[in-house]
Structures are given as C-alpha cells and as structure tokens.
Amino acid sequence: MDEFEFIKSIQQKSYVQPSLIKGIGDDAAVFRQSYQDTVMAVDTFVENIHFSRKTMHPFHVGYRVLAANISDMAAMGCDPAYYLISIVIPESWAEDELSEIYRGMKEIATEYKMDLIGGDTVSGNELVISVTIVGFVAKGSSRYRSSAQDNDKVFVTGTLGDSAAGYYLLTNESDGEIGGYDYFVNRHRMPKPRIAFAKWLESLSRISLNDISDGIGNEAAEIAEASKVSIHLDYSKIPYHHDLEYFTQEQQKKWKLFGGEDFELIGTVSEKEWPLVVEAGKQTNTKVTEIGYVKDNVHSNNSVFLYEDSKVTKLDKLGYTHLK
Numbered sequence: 593m594d595e596f597e598f599i600k601s602i603q604q605k606s607y608v609q610p611s612l613i614k615g616i617g618d619d620a621a622v623f624r625q626s627y628q629d630t631v632m633a634v635d636t637f638v639e640n641i642h643f644s645r646k647t648m649h650p651f652h653v654g655y656r657v658l659a660a661n662i663s664d665m666a667a668m669g670c671d672p673a674y675y676l677i678s679i680v681i682p683e684s685w686a687e688d689e690l691s692e693i694y695r696g697m698k699e700i701a702t703e704y705k706m707d708l709i710g711g712d713t714v715s716g717n718e719l720v721i722s723v724t725i726v727g728f729v730a731k732g733s734s735r736y737r738s739s740a741q742d743n744d745k746v747f748v749t750g751t752l753g754d755s756a757a758g759y760y761l762l763t764n765e766s767d768g769e770i771g772g773y774d775y776f777v778n779r780h781r782m783p784k785p786r787i788a789f790a791k792w793l794e795s796l797s798r799i800s801l802n803d804i805s806d807g808i809g810n811e812a813a814e815i816a817e818a819s820k821v822s823i824h825l826d827y828s829k830i831p832y833h834h835d836l837e838y839f840t841q842e843q844q845k846k847w848k849l850f851g852g853e854d855f856e857l858i859g860t861v862s863e864k865e866w867p868l869v870v871e872a873g874k875q876t877n878t879k880v881t882e883i884g885y886v887k888d889n890v891h892s893n894n895s896v897f898l899y900e901d902s903k904v905t906k907l908d909k910l911g912y913t914h915l916k
C-alpha cells in the first residue's frame with residue numbers, strides 16, 4: 593500500500609460533527625464555529641518512550657494516543673470534536689498493524705463522537721504519532737490551571753497508580769499472585785478520559801483542572817504555580833484500587849504520586865461549590881475524592897506539601913519529565 597492508498601484506507605466515509613465543512617481530501621480541513629470557544633492541543637507519542645510492543649498491541653497504541661489527547665480536552669472542560677494524525681512509519685511496522693492502530697483510534701473516537709479530519713504520513717526510522725485535537729466549549733467556560741484560590745478543596749477523580757501498576761506488570765515477571773492483573777493492564781492500555789464529568793461541571797462559577805499524565809506530584813505543582821498558591825495533600829486520602837495492596841508500600845506510594853498516565857483529573861473548587869462536584873461524580877458515575885486544600889500564603893506559594901502520618905514533606909516534581 594503506498595501513501596495515497598494508505599490515506600484512502602483510513603479516511604472516514606461520513607462525519608459526525610455538524611460544524612465540519614471539509615474533512616480529509618484537500619490541502620486542509622475546514623470547520624465553522626461562531627457560538628463557542630475552540631480549544632486545541634497536540635501531543636506526540638514515540639515508540640519505546642510512550643509505548644512499546646511489549647506493553648501494547650497496535651490497537652491499544654491507537655486507542656491510547658487519542659485517549660491522552662481527549663484527556664487534555666477534559667482538563668479544559670470542553671467537548672472533543674476533531675483530531676488530526678501525523679504519523680512517521682518505519683518499515684518494521686506492517687500494514688495490518690497500522691490498520692490496527694487506526695482501528696484503536698476509531699474505537700475511542702466513536703465513543704467520544706469525534707471525526708478524523710486530516711493528518712500527514714511519512715516514512716522514517718521509528719514509529720512516532722502526533723495527535724492534534726480540537727474541542728469546543730461554551731464561550732468563556734474553559735477551565736484553567738490558574739484558577740485555584742485560597743481555601744479551595746483539592747479533589748481527584750478515579751483511582752491513582754493503576755496505569756503505572758499495569759505498566760509494571762507488563763514489563764516485569766511477577767513473583768507470586770497479583771490480583772487485578774487484567775484491571776491494571778487495561779487501565780494502562782485503554783484509559784477513559786473524564787469528559788462527561790468535566791462537562792457536567794460547566795455551570796460552576798470557578799474551578800481549576802489539570803489531567804494526570806505525569807503524576808499528581810507534577811500536576812498539582814502545575815496548578816500551584818499557575819495559581820500562585822500552595823497545595824496541601826493528605827497521602828492517606830489518595831484513592832487507589834484495592835488490588836494495589838498486592839504491591840509493596842514503596843511501589844504503591846511511587847505510583848500513586850508519580851506514576852502518571854491514569855488520565856484522571858485533579859482540580860480545586862470553593863467549599864461552596866464542592867457539593868456540585870460531588871453531584872457531578874454521582875451523575876456521571878465518576879469516583880470523586882477530596883485529597884487536600886489550597887492555601888494562599890506568600891511564604892509557601894507555588895509548592896505542594898504532602899502530609900503523611902505526622903510528617904510533612906515538600907513534594908518534589910518527581911513525576912515523568914522529558915529532557916531531564
């Protein structure tokens with residue numbers, strides 16, 4: 593299959609988004625929007641950095657690269673609509689594996705009602721997939737990392753450390769029986785971004801949000817820095833799946849705080865609007881846990897503090913970082 597046949601093979605026959613005017617097949621895609629804000633992000637995924645043949649089937653590679661981008665739309669409180677894929681294809685990836693990657697993307701795109709409207713295809717030495725995503729939100733309603741304020745409650749969705757546990761199980765021989773093997777592996781391969789939950793919060797007057805790609809150590813620090821506040825987290829409140837207890841205390845702690853790739857949301861909200869966050873959790877079947885609070889104090893601002901037993905430690909940004 594050459595480049596042009598490949599593009600034909602991945603092209604959608606019809607589109608679901610009403611604002612689309614021109615999809616795949618010209619020099620660029622066109623959509624028309626007048627009554628909402630447009631939200632855009634791009635994330636790039638490289639073989640052996642973000643995924644490997646050991647950790648993912650080609651289907652999961654596709655599913656997960658789009659999931660990671662959809663999660664950024666959730667963190668902005670918006671609805672994902674379109675995506676564009678730029679792909680560098682090495683000879684070592686066979687045609688049927690590539691179509692599996694696209695099948696994985698199509699699967700999650702259908703779940704979230706998104707259209708593939710363009711991209712680029714080139715050959716190269718390693719598999720690299722760059723996803724550009726476009727979403728829409730009611731005017732002025734996008735959610736920022738910079739919106740945290742003094743005395744806000746800090747909350748997180750779902751459970752943390754699952755994806756890192758899945759990655760560990762896929763890359764290490766386990767000694768002894770590990771409960772929840774399939775659960776953890778599935779959380780690593782097919783994360784479910786929290787769009788419905790974040791959308792339900794649209795009526796709140798103020799909320800800060802960030803999605804967990806690198807670990808809450810990093811993501812909480814991004815909120816603290818952007819909002820110029822300090823964040824105080826209670827380690828014992830951090831929600832985790834009960835089967836995480838099959839692992840050592842040290843592993844559990846590392847994965848919950850710094851594992852990343854759970855694609856859950858961390859946010860802060862005023863005490864007054866906290867009940868609405870709890871209600872959003874109920875309405876969208878999303879576990880929501882209060883894990884700490886925000887303080888605006890010039891001496892401690894921009895930092896994250898972790899309270900464990902009677903100890904307080906300043907959380908270093910030990911989560912995943914490129915270009916160390």
Ligand SMILES: Nc1ncnc2c1ncn2[C@@H]1O[C@H](COP(=O)(O)OP(=O)(O)O)[C@@H](O)[C@H]1O
Pocket residue numbers: 633634635664805
């Ligand atoms: N190479 C780059 N050029 C321009 N902007 C970038 C680049 N890398 C990251 N950014 C921007 O920096 C911000 C933080 O990016 P990042 O930490 O990757 O966010 P996330 O973890 O949500 O993907 C975003 O606004 C992103 O668009």
Ligand SMILES: Cc1ncc(C[n+]2csc(CCOP(=O)(O)OP(=O)(O)O)c2C)c(N)n1
Pocket residue numbers: 635636640641642643644647660759805806851852853912914
């Ligand atoms: C083969 C493999 N090695 C390591 C990891 C772990 N890992 C890779 S990137 C990453 C952090 C998230 O990726 P990044 O590019 O920082 O995404 P962003 O923060 O921009 O959303 C983690 C935890 C993995 N998923 N697969």
Ligand SMILES: [Mg+2]
Pocket residue numbers: 634635
């Ligand atoms: Mg990024």
Ligand SMILES: [Mg+2]
Pocket residue numbers: 663664667802803804805
């Ligand atoms: Mg993000």
Ligand SMILES: [Mg+2]
Pocket residue numbers: 805806912
């Ligand atoms: Mg990152």
